[in-house]
Amino acid sequence: MSAITRDEVAHLAKLSRLALTDDELGHFATQLDVIIGSVAKVAEIAAEDVPPSSHALPLTNVFRADEVRQSLTPQQALSGAPAVEDDRFRVPRILGEEA
């Protein structure tokens, strides 16, 4: 049974800004199906005494004190940027959205 449709893969690809070909849509739909099936198997094993986990370490409340530390210089910060203007990161035209 295919739980993941080609349309869903196309939607995900759009959200992830990935350009997939028609062939790839089918290819990834099958692969994602397998992945989701595997995760579902884990979910079957999880019993009520096993709480859901999002972290490998049994830790909570790891905080830092509110202290200012040295930042980078703008030169350092921008050194890896593909394009720079006025000490800012220059990015291509943003389409379709307004913020």
Added chain:
Amino acid sequence: MSVIAFDKALERFEPVLGLETHVELGTASKMFCGCATGFGAEPNTQVCPTCLAFPGSLPVANEAAIEATIRIGLALNCSIAEWCRFARKNYFYPDMPKNYQISQYDEPLCFDGYLDVEVGGQTYRVEIERVHLEEDTGKSTHVGGATGRIHGADYSIVDYNRAGIPLVEIVTKPITGTGAMAPEVARAYGVELREIMRSLGVSDVRMDQGSMRFDVNVSLNEPGAPWGTRTETKNVNSFRSVERSVRGEIERQAFLLTSGEKIIQETRHFHEDTGTTTSGRSKEEAQDYRYFPDPDLVPIAPDPTWVATLRDTLPELPSVKRKRLQSEWSVSDHDMESMYNAGAIDLVEATIAAGAPAADARKWWMGELARRANESGTALADLPITPGDVARVSELVASGSLNDKLARAALEGILAGEGSADEVIAKRGLQIADEGELLAIIDQVLADNTDAAEKVRSGKVAAVGALVGAVMKASRGKADAGRAREIILEKLS
């Protein structure tokens, strides 16, 4: 754009509001790294590998931001989560270099609270859905095109100083039953929220600098019908705009609905100049953000003892404080509301603390100073005068060294930056005439105004006003009018 007049719209529809408020916390460092948070720094001077999302960097949560958020939750009568997590909100937009924003999704730090606001003597309870913690985004500038907006721009440039500053989002539950008061209730909620943030000292809540901003949701339905489709007006940056955006959206939606059209669920942009909104983008579904718990951050489980301590050490909340002050100052509901709306309560309180009687403190701030603030279009609190200055002027009036007119001149001098009350008085020679000077002036006035003097002598006491006026004029405002009247009546009896 076609609209239906507000009153007509309210005859047919009931509005449902929802408000989302973003408050930038006033921590010294960012939410997940040690970069400074000052406003107005040179571009990209408050950035580091973590807030620029360099590979290998890891976020660590700022304890002061967690504490401030819990205190906000407690002040808004919320429950505090025993355990919650940060989540990644995934989207592609260059305002966050990570391609996600660290936020909270289904496990907010605080939830299920309320805030009571008063409008026109009536109390409206605004229920709070959640208070959660996230990080602010960077600031984009759009280059090219005519408008400086994204549409038509050739490219954008981004400053990440703001990216990663702790940002609290306060979300109301749908607010119903406000009817025609909806715009005022929305505004009053915003104002009260700002008061609370101030009393907690968690943010500078400078709306002009974006450290407090609102998203305003509005829908309309006919009485008894299910709620309508809502629109969300983003980044509304003043209380006046909150009020106007609610009003404008009610008028716009009412027109569409009465014309048989549908409301599209979308974000809209508010325009200060016209008070109207225009369409933005269709609202994403929450699932499009593919939220998931951030594996770089461990869960937060606030120690109940810590939360109890924070609860016990909350400051007196603004609404409670106002009730206390109103009773201490013996002022009417109306006068208290006027002071609240003018932002005068803290100023009056500080002036009283500096030694002025309550009535005098209120008189100066709500009279002469309110007038001056109004004239110059500034907020009362932004006038260049301190409560200490006002208390000193009030003291000098009480002791008889200044009359009302001289006191106003002294305030004018202080506002003009001429120095403290005493310095202005010395520089301008604002000293009430002494008894000897006063007697000399009065004798001259009586000699020059024999007709009026004769009238008073013959029992027409009302004519004394003209003589007192002449004394005030001759002394160039420096006479004590009350004392002058006494002396004149004595001399003419």
